[in-house]
Amino acid sequence: MNNQDQKDSRRDFLKKTTAMAALTISSPVLVKAGQHDEKIASFFEKMDLKIEVNGVAHQLSVEPRVTLLDLLREQLHLTGTKKGCDHGQCGACTVHVDGKRINSCLSLAVMNDGKKVTTIEGIADGDNLHPMQEAFINHDGFQCGYCTPGQIMSAIACVQEGHANSREEIQEFMSGNICRCGAYPHIVDAVMEVKKGGKSS
Amino acid sequence: MDKNYFFEDTITADEKRVDGVAKVTGAATFSAEHTIPGLTYAVFVCSTIARGTIKNMVLAKAKNAPGVIDIIYYLNCPVVPGYTSEIKEKNQRERVLNGLNVFADNIVYSNGQPIALVIADTWERAVYAASLVKVEYIEEKPETDFDNLMQKAEAPGWGGTYKRGDEDAYKKAEVMIENEYSIPAETHNPIEPHATVAVWEKNDKLVVYDKTQGPKSTQGDLALLFGLKRENIQVITEFVGGAFGCALRTWPHTPAACIAAKKIGRPVKLVLTREQMFTMVGYRPISWQKIGIGASRDGKLTGITHHAISNTSRYEQFSESIVDPSQNLHDCPNVNTSYKTLALDINTPIWMRGPGPATGCFALESALDELAYKLNMDPIELRLKNYAEVHPQNKLPWTSKHLKECYELGREKIGWHNRPSVPGTLKENGMLTGYGMGVGVFWAGRSSATARGTLYADGMFVLQSAISDMGPGTTTAMVSIAAEQMGLPPDKIRFELGNTDFPTGPTQGGSGSTTAVGTAVTLICEAMQVSLKEMAIESVPGFKNYKPEELDYKNGKVSAKTNSSTSISYTDIIKQSGKPELQVSKSTESFAQRDKYAMNSFSAHFVKLHVHPVTGVITLKKIVAVADCGRVISETTARSQMVGGAVGGIGMAMHEETLMDHHSGRYINANLADYHVPVNADIPAIDVLFVNKPDNIISPTGAKGIGEIALVGVAPAVANAVYNATGKRITRLPITPDKLI
Numbered sequence: 001m002n003n004q005d006q007k008d009s010r011r012d013f014l015k016k017t018t019a020m021a022a023l024t025i026s027s028p029v030l031v032k033a034g035q036h037d038e039k040i041a042s043f044f045e046k047m048d049l050k051i052e053v054n055g056v057a058h059q060l061s062v063e064p065r066v067t068l069l070d071l072l073r074e075q076l077h078l079t080g081t082k083k084g085c086d087h088g089q090c091g092a093c094t095v096h097v098d099g100k101r102i103n104s105c106l107s108l109a110v111m112n113d114g115k116k117v118t119t120i121e122g123i124a125d126g127d128n129l130h131p132m133q134e135a136f137i138n139h140d141g142f143q144c145g146y147c148t149p150g151q152i153m154s155a156i157a158c159v160q161e162g163h164a165n166s167r168e169e170i171q172e173f174m175s176g177n178i179c180r181c182g183a184y185p186h187i188v189d190a191v192m193e194v195k196k197g198g199k200s201s
Numbered sequence: 202m203d204k205n206y207f208f209e210d211t212i213t214a215d216e217k218r219v220d221g222v223a224k225v226t227g228a229a230t231f232s233a234e235h236t237i238p239g240l241t242y243a244v245f246v247c248s249t250i251a252r253g254t255i256k257n258m259v260l261a262k263a264k265n266a267p268g269v270i271d272i273i274y275y276l277n278c279p280v281v282p283g284y285t286s287e288i289k290e291k292n293q294r295e296r297v298l299n300g301l302n303v304f305a306d307n308i309v310y311s312n313g314q315p316i317a318l319v320i321a322d323t324w325e326r327a328v329y330a331a332s333l334v335k336v337e338y339i340e341e342k343p344e345t346d347f348d349n350l351m352q353k354a355e356a357p358g359w360g361g362t363y364k365r366g367d368e369d370a371y372k373k374a375e376v377m378i379e380n381e382y383s384i385p386a387e388t389h390n391p392i393e394p395h396a397t398v399a400v401w402e403k404n405d406k407l408v409v410y411d412k413t414q415g416p417k418s419t420q421g422d423l424a425l426l427f428g429l430k431r432e433n434i435q436v437i438t439e440f441v442g443g444a445f446g447c448a449l450r451t452w453p454h455t456p457a458a459c460i461a462a463k464k465i466g467r468p469v470k471l472v473l474t475r476e477q478m479f480t481m482v483g484y485r486p487i488s489w490q491k492i493g494i495g496a497s498r499d500g501k502l503t504g505i506t507h508h509a510i511s512n513t514s515r516y517e518q519f520s521e522s523i524v525d526p527s528q529n530l531h532d533c534p535n536v537n538t539s540y541k542t543l544a545l546d547i548n549t550p551i552w553m554r555g556p557g558p559a560t561g562c563f564a565l566e567s568a569l570d571e572l573a574y575k576l577n578m579d580p581i582e583l584r585l586k587n588y589a590e591v592h593p594q595n596k597l598p599w600t601s602k603h604l605k606e607c608y609e610l611g612r613e614k615i616g617w618h619n620r621p622s623v624p625g626t627l628k629e630n631g632m633l634t635g636y637g638m639g640v641g642v643f644w645a646g647r648s649s650a651t652a653r654g655t656l657y658a659d660g661m662f663v664l665q666s667a668i669s670d671m672g673p674g675t676t677t678a679m680v681s682i683a684a685e686q687m688g689l690p691p692d693k694i695r696f697e698l699g700n701t702d703f704p705t706g707p708t709q710g711g712s713g714s715t716t717a718v719g720t721a722v723t724l725i726c727e728a729m730q731v732s733l734k735e736m737a738i739e740s741v742p743g744f745k746n747y748k749p750e751e752l753d754y755k756n757g758k759v760s761a762k763t764n765s766s767t768s769i770s771y772t773d774i775i776k777q778s779g780k781p782e783l784q785v786s787k788s789t790e791s792f793a794q795r796d797k798y799a800m801n802s803f804s805a806h807f808v809k810l811h812v813h814p815v816t817g818v819i820t821l822k823k824i825v826a827v828a829d830c831g832r833v834i835s836e837t838t839a840r841s842q843m844v845g846g847a848v849g850g851i852g853m854a855m856h857e858e859t860l861m862d863h864h865s866g867r868y869i870n871a872n873l874a875d876y877h878v879p880v881n882a883d884i885p886a887i888d889v890l891f892v893n894k895p896d897n898i899i900s901p902t903g904a905k906g907i908g909e910i911a912l913v914g915v916a917p918a919v920a921n922a923v924y925n926a927t928g929k930r931i932t933r934l935p936i937t938p939d940k941l942i
């Protein structure tokens with residue numbers, strides 16, 4: 001937090017200097033100065049971020065406008081988490097932050113300072129798949145596979161939240177994850193199997 | 202899910218998708234996800250008017266924004282060799298057949314058209330800089346309102362116009378109905394957005410990671426555009442995150458990324474936003490249809506007249522086979538059809554799952570249902586009474602047709618006997634209850650394909666073809682075919698695709714991958730077995746005195762027919778031959794007996810639903826999807842295709858509508874919150890049944906296509922069930938509650 005306060009004040013300082021310049025310098029020069037400031041500001045405006053992803057601690061410096069989703073995909077090269085809409089409307093980007101499912105496209109990376117993030121790459125135990133991954137394969141809970149990481153992260157949370165007590169309840173609590181290939185009935189079959197703690201027919 | 206079949210012979214029920222592990226672990230690499238050194242990020246600036254010209258673009262602010270490398274637009278776009286032949290006089294509106302030549306000129310044809318590309322070192326910086334570009338236009342009033350402009354439609358010059366027997370015979374029939382049907386634009390919206398990563402390895406060597414249903418056709422398009430030889434362009438498409446038709450052609454973003462990468466001398470990644478998925482990669486066209494059907498009092502059809510109009514863009518002609526099902530799905534002596542297209546100031550449409558018949562069957566199958574009520578006849582009986590035993594148009598036999606079995610299986614499974622013959626008379630728990638059915642049809646021929654198979658001494662059998670798999674499970678089906686043919690376990694077989702360095706395969710569309718590539722794989726397996734026998738005779742001492750016809754190949758082993766102890770495994774044959782591997786390539790021609798046979802896949806969909814009597818909310822209770830798709834090669838993936846098609850059909854019937862503001866010519870619901878697609882809670886139990894009788898004429902695989910018939914016929918089944926429940930005939934999709942109160 002301390003760190004962030006400092007950053008905030010630096011940014012304010014830059015803004016103020018620009019504003020002061022506006023009072024004294026004629027406009028063409030002002031435009032130049034503005035651009036210059038912007039470049040400096042962008043340098044200063046990176047923020048420190050401590051984040052644990054799939055058990056690995058990262059110490060990063062990121063622009064505050066970078067979403068958690070883009071941090072994962074573009075900077076950490078964890079592309080298992082998918083971008084389908086970037087607006088919190090499809091669920092393809094679902095990850096767990098401190099054990100809760102969120103749409104990572106709706107969370108700025110810097111909002112997750114000090115938190116533990118789990119992505120699709122972090123749920124298997126070596127070569128042993130997570131039971132939900134197994135169940136999705138057994139029930140063919142996908143076709144193209146693009147929504148699948150988000151579905152699986154959502155499904156694990158759905159069971160943990162206690163929202164998997166019937167087909168209807170699973171359908172309701174899995175409706176934030178769109179599958180355009182239409183694997184829905186098979187996704188519900190998979191969640192049912194894991195909920196029951198074993199294979200279902 | 203239900204496991205009933207008419208035929209159960211060749212299905213291996215425990216079969217799993219071969220790329221399943223990659224897909225559930227996040228290891229599957231989609232086009233935007235390859236790690237490439239020195240990558241830059243490109244973001245489109247799009248037009249905010251639907252028709253006019255660009256007067257000026259103010260770029261200074263954007264150019265000076267942090268991290269910006271370049272901005273490309275019509276005034277500084279490098280010469281694209283393939284453009285020149287197409288470009289007419291500047292400012293002259295001309296339809297060109299190759300689509301939009303991105304950045305070629307300052308003409309705006311549609312709202313959301315890409316007009317500039319900002320390239321920066323990070324995606325965020327490119328997005329921000331793109332927001333700083335200011336565009337001045339000379340604006341013209343756009344024409345986008347299909348309903349009010351229909352009278353301007355013109356015949357496209359091919360397809361749709363047809364007549365047999367008397368024109369408009371239905372008008373003189375004992376019993377006749379007439380109705381009009383409207384379907385709005387529907388947007389494919391695969392969850393993976395289109396993405397292109399362009400890397401120029403040399404001045405004349407281009408590598409492109411691209412979301413495409415046809416790597417080879419993308420390669421061909423880029424070769425033409427950039428004036429390169431095909432072999433200088435490699436297109437890589439390892440995984441496709443759904444497409445349903447929208448990746449059937451090369452859209453402007455692909456050349457745009459290539460142009461940019463060349464201009465800045467660095468790799469460029471361009472991923473479309475969800476909004477751009479509405480304005481740049483097509484949609485199912487808006488359509489209007491009018492059908493008249495007449496019958497004798499006992500239900501024999503005497504005349505069908507079917508007129509259709511669908512939209513195209515101002516810069517391209519796009520047409521679909523909407524009226525075809527009326528010509529040949531049911532037996533009728535007098536049929537006439539017409540088809541026109543209407544050019545609007547909107548982006549160009551593209552085929553979407555079940556293109557043509559999905560639209561046409563909504564009208565035809567709704568109309569037949571309406572006629573059945575007027576005849577006081579069961580809708581299934583009406584279809585049986587007019588069952589076409591031979592193709593009504595050319596009187597040719599079908600390679601196979603088991604639509605009757607589809608009716609029987611579905612009727613039983615849905616509980617058709619519970620259907621009230623008088624609409625609006627059945628209630629369950631206070632809900633109006635209805636049953637409906639609809640028929641689906643799609644062309645099922647076979648296109649050409651080439652594949653290569655390599656058998657290695659370590660036991661692996663690797664097959665390769667330059668196709669892509671947007672989700673139906675082509676990889677799994679090919680492994681299944683090869684495993685059966687070679688008698689090997691599936692884990693010894695790998696099917697590699699999505700790379701233009703492999704032998705040419707067809708574009709994935711029209712449900713043709715399995716029959717085409719599957720035939721090539723079958724031929725490879727047969728040739729492999731012949732070669733293995735010859736190699737055994739040549740290099741294995743105990744086989745020297747045998748002739749090939751005295752040997753048998755079975756389950757990975759070559760044995761003497763008369764002496765089963767003389768036997769050797771294929772791995773040992775390869776080892777003893779001293780060669781590292783055995784390689785065979787095979788091509789198949791397209792199936793060309795159109796003068797002898799008619800070729801179609803068929804489906805019948807059955808729906809049971811509830812309608813709330815006050816709010817009009819529809820709750821689907823059950824769907825039964827029955828397919829005549831020939832032999833089922835891979836039960837797991839075939840079942841998923843049928844379920845997915847039913848879900849897509851539910852979207853068409855009840856949810857999907859791309860809405861436009863006609864003042865600005867801009868889509869107003871270009872996002873996944875406002876453009877409704879079915880979610881998990883919308884979907885009832887779906888029972889899938891296969892007739893599963895092989896069609897050995899179309900291809901030795903026994904398969905016919907499945908992907909399109911999975912959707913065609915669903916929307917009319919829903920509409921017919923709604924009528925059965927409420928007595929309201931909804932002819933304008935989607936069927937939303939407001940239309941029922």
Ligand code: FES
Nearest residue numbers: 084086088091105
């Ligand atoms: S990408 Fe985050 S919800 Fe769609």
Ligand code: FES
Nearest residue numbers: 143147179180181
């Ligand atoms: S598997 Fe393709 S979107 Fe769900």
